[in-house]
Amino acid sequence: xxxxxxxxxxxxxxxxxxxxxxxxxxxxxxxxxxxxxxxxxxxxxxxxxxxxxxxxxxxxxxxxxxxxxxxxxxxxxxxxxxxxxxxxxxxxxxxxxxxxxxxxxxxxxxxxxxxxxxxxxxxxxxxxxxxxxxxxxxxxxxxxxxxxxxxxxxxxxxxxxxxxxxxxxxxxxxxxxxxxxxxxxxxxxxxxxxxxxxxxxxxxxxxxxxxxxxxxxxxxxxxxxxxxxxxxxxxxxxxxxxxxxxxxxxxxxxxxxxxxxxxxx
Amino acid sequence: xxxxxxxxxxxxxxxxxxxxxxxxxxxxxxxxxxxxxxxxxxxxxxxxxxxxxxxxxxxxxxxxxxxxxxxxxxxxxxxxxxxxxxxxxxxxxxxxxxxxxxxxxxxxxxxxxxxxxxxxxxxxxxxxxxxxxxxxxxxxxxxxxxxxxxxxxxxxxxxxxxxxxxxxxxxxxxxxxxxxxxxxxxxxxxxxxxxxxxxxxxxxxxxxxxxxxxxxxxxxxxxxxxxxxxxxxxxxxxxxxxxxxxxxxxxxxxxxxxxxxxxxxxxxxxxxxxxxxxxxxxxxxxxxxxxxxxxxxxxxxxxxxxx
Numbered sequence: 001x002x003x004x005x006x007x008x009x010x011x012x013x014x015x016x017x018x019x020x021x022x023x024x025x026x027x028x029x030x031x032x033x034x035x036x037x038x039x040x041x042x043x044x045x046x047x048x049x050x051x052x053x054x055x056x057x058x059x060x061x062x063x064x065x066x067x068x069x070x071x072x073x074x075x076x077x078x079x080x081x082x083x084x085x086x087x088x089x090x091x092x093x094x095x096x097x098x099x100x101x102x103x104x105x106x107x108x109x110x111x112x113x114x115x116x117x118x119x120x121x122x123x124x125x126x127x128x129x130x131x132x133x134x135x136x137x138x139x140x141x142x143x144x145x146x147x148x149x150x151x152x153x154x155x156x157x158x159x160x161x162x163x164x165x166x167x168x169x170x171x172x173x174x175x176x177x178x179x180x181x182x183x184x185x186x187x188x189x190x191x192x193x194x195x196x197x198x199x200x201x202x203x204x205x206x207x208x209x210x211x212x213x214x215x216x217x218x219x220x221x222x223x224x225x226x227x228x229x230x231x232x233x234x235x236x237x238x239x240x241x242x243x244x245x246x247x248x249x250x251x252x253x254x255x256x257x258x259x260x261x262x263x264x265x
Numbered sequence: 266x267x268x269x270x271x272x273x274x275x276x277x278x279x280x281x282x283x284x285x286x287x288x289x290x291x292x293x294x295x296x297x298x299x300x301x302x303x304x305x306x307x308x309x310x311x312x313x314x315x316x317x318x319x320x321x322x323x324x325x326x327x328x329x330x331x332x333x334x335x336x337x338x339x340x341x342x343x344x345x346x347x348x349x350x351x352x353x354x355x356x357x358x359x360x361x362x363x364x365x366x367x368x369x370x371x372x373x374x375x376x377x378x379x380x381x382x383x384x385x386x387x388x389x390x391x392x393x394x395x396x397x398x399x400x401x402x403x404x405x406x407x408x409x410x411x412x413x414x415x416x417x418x419x420x421x422x423x424x425x426x427x428x429x430x431x432x433x434x435x436x437x438x439x440x441x442x443x444x445x446x447x448x449x450x451x452x453x454x455x456x457x458x459x460x461x462x463x464x465x466x467x468x469x470x471x472x473x474x475x476x477x478x479x480x481x482x483x484x485x486x487x488x489x490x491x492x493x494x495x496x497x498x499x500x501x502x503x504x505x506x507x508x509x510x511x512x513x514x515x516x517x518x519x520x521x522x523x524x525x526x527x528x529x530x531x532x533x534x535x536x537x538x539x540x541x542x543x544x545x546x547x548x549x550x551x552x553x554x555x556x557x558x559x560x561x562x563x564x565x566x567x568x569x570x571x572x
Contacts, residue, residue, distance in 0.1 A: 047509075049269045050276050084568050091563040097556045099377045100565070111568075160564030194269070194276045195312065229271040236272055236504050244500025247508050248493050251324045251515055255331025258519035262332075263339075 034217040035059045036205050044226035051194040054079070054221060056116075058205055060184040074117070074124040074208045075178045076135050077188045081112030081170075082199030088157045088164075104157040106146050112170050112196040113137065116177025116188045125211045133206060133213055137162060137173050169193055198223040272507035273317045279513055286325060286517020293329050293518070294525025295532070296466065296481075296541045301326055302459040302548060304514070317507055320499035323492045324511035329522035330489035336526055337482025344433040344479050347443070348486035351465070354444040355491045358451025363498065366456050380552050382457060386464070387549025394467050394542035401535045423473070434475045434483075443473065451491060462488050463545050470538070477537070481529065 039055035056077050085107055092101040117124060121136040130139045141162045142155075165171035170193075178188040200222050207215040225233055236243045267276045285307055293300030301322050308318035337343040369378055425439035446468050454461030465484040469475040475483065500506040529537065 045269060047269050048267070050267050086566055086568045089565050089567065091560050091565070093559070097381075098558070098560055098563075157564070161566065164562070164564060164566050194267075197274055225271060225274075229269060232271040232508055236500065236506065236508075240501045240504055241497070243508070244497040244506060247324050247500065247506055247511055248327060248496050250508070250512065251327035251496070252331050252493075254512075254515045254519055255328040256335065258328070258523060259332045259335040262523040 031063060032207060032209075032214040033061050034205055034207055034215045035061060036203075036217045036219055038203060038219055038221050040221060042222045042224060045198055045223055045229060046227055047229060049194060051192055051196070053189055053191040054201075054203075056188040056190070056203060056205065058186050058188075058217070060186075060207060060215075062184075071210045072183065073180075073214075074119055075180075075186050075188070076118075076121070076124065076206045076208070077116040077178055077190070078134070078140070078202075078204045078206070079112070079114045079116075079190050080110040080202045080204070081196055082110070082201070083108040084111045085109075086161075088161050090156065090160070102157075104147060106161065109146060109161070110140075111199075112192070112201070113140065113165070114171070114177075114190045115140075115173045116190055117173075117175050118178040118180060118186065120175040121173075124208055125213075129211060129213070135206060137166070137171050168195070170195065192223070196223070198225055268509065268513075270313075270317075270507050270510050272321075272505065273313050273510060275312060277311065277313070277510070277513075282510075282513045283517035286514040287521035288517075290325070290329050290518035290521025290523075291525040291528075292521075292544070293326075294333060294522035294527075295529045296463075296525075296537070296544070300329065300518070302457070302463060305459070313510070314505075316503055316505040317510070320496075320503055320505035321507045321510045321514070323496040323499060324506065325514040325518040326492040327489060327496060328515040329518045330485045330492065332519055332522055333485040333526060334482065334489055337485060340482075341433075342478050343482035343486055344431055344475070345486070346429075347431045347434055347436070347475070347479075348483045350429070350440055350443050351447040351483070351487040352490040354447025355451035355454075355461075355487055356494065358448035358453075359455045359491055359495060361448070362452040362455025365452070369456075379457060380556055382453070383552040384549055384556060386453065386457075387545050388553065390464060390467055391542050391544075391546030391549050393471070394538055395546060397471065398535055398539035398542055402539070405535070434473075434479050436473065436475060438473065446472065447487065450487075454491065455495070461491070463541070466541065467538075 036056060036058040039057075043052060043054075058075065060073055085105070086109055087103050087105050089100040089103040091098045093099075094101070115121075115136055117135075121130060124130075125133070125135060130136055131142065134140050134143055141158050146158070162171060177190065178186050180186045200220055203219040203221065205217040205219075206213060207217075224230070266279045268279050269276045285304070289300040289304045289307070292303065304325070305318050305322045308322065309315050313321075334343065422442045423436075423438040425441050427440050428437060429440050430437050446465075450461040450465050450468070453459075453464060462484050465487060466480055469480045469484060470477065496506065532540075
């Protein structure tokens, strides 16, 4: 079982250097590697939950043979929420009324997506690399694995998906979201709005230098309902008849109570 | 004050929801209609998933109609006999409606069908009611108030076979048109995700010639029974009933319905019909505008399933 209580950010800042030492001692095979830690691995969603933010701490470790990169490092952090299957529809007016006509299905779209980078993505890598590594909202939405159809450069459905999700603040991009605390230690903080669904979130950290990908790290955290919320959700799923009848009885009793309270005659 | 909804999986402002629930409850109590056709779209606009909004909305309808039914019982303003016949037809109609709803969703274009149904139903019902109430205003202006109940104007369909006596409504009518009406209301209610009171009230008033004083109590009785069944069905089939949201809406709704019912008692009968006509027509026109105007955002996203 992992730590349930989210660690205090300050405590984690102190913990990172210690962690680093362990990994350095173990030794890496590649020239550069990443050590990443999240501010929590599991967060309980309670009745007062109004969103949170997750902090990603990371350190870049080099083995002895590699000299420091002249241009410095670039880091891109991508957080993906639970996947959904969805349909994007377009309204058209073949006659006097507007109706949904064309549509495109998307098989696996993250319900929440945020991309944090240390610099503007255009400066970090060229478009081909961004597409290949899926860096940035544009590259993720344009990826061919989102649907069965082959993406075209001006796909209105993918654009609409991106536009609508950005409008609802479920897809966000911040080109100053990753901050270097030292040349090899960085920190990124991603706000999670309350509308971001519960479930498993993937955290992908990509390290680049001069447009060349050097290392990648994948982590995850979970947003889980807890306490009363969890109990009610379980009840609604596993004991749906009793749950439905209970809600009905609550409604009947409240209606009766109101008529008793307000009775004037 | 924000609270997290366990089934809708989002936080909402409690005070805002209680206020909205009270406003809709007031209208519901005033006119003896469920109020679902006003509250469900509001919940969806607030970002609550449509399935959860439609399913959970049945709970405050059950609560407020319970209050109205109890109040009507005390005033002897409820025709239980007529109500039971309506409930019988309503159950059949609701089951058919749920089945039709699922079939249309499989075929796609469900939202178009719903919008077109809203527009036609609301404009026709609202327009008829408005015309009738304007006519009765006019008659009063000219000094000869129309009799509340015309002796010989019973429609022919009330004389069909299987006639039954409804003493409380001073009605001796065939149960076939009554069952048919209840079936249609139950069907439309299930397809549109509403209680159906706004169709039932004018239909009982104009088509069945049930006295105004009995109409509200009787239609609330029918709404209470069908909404309770719909609530349990939604909980079992879709698991989309959010008990926290339901309680918040109930708290606002029962208070609002109380004051609405008080206000409704002091309302003159023709004025009552006029206001209800305006309300129904306004909702119908709102959907017509949505259908006819170029949408600001032609694209929309529908989530099929989370995995």
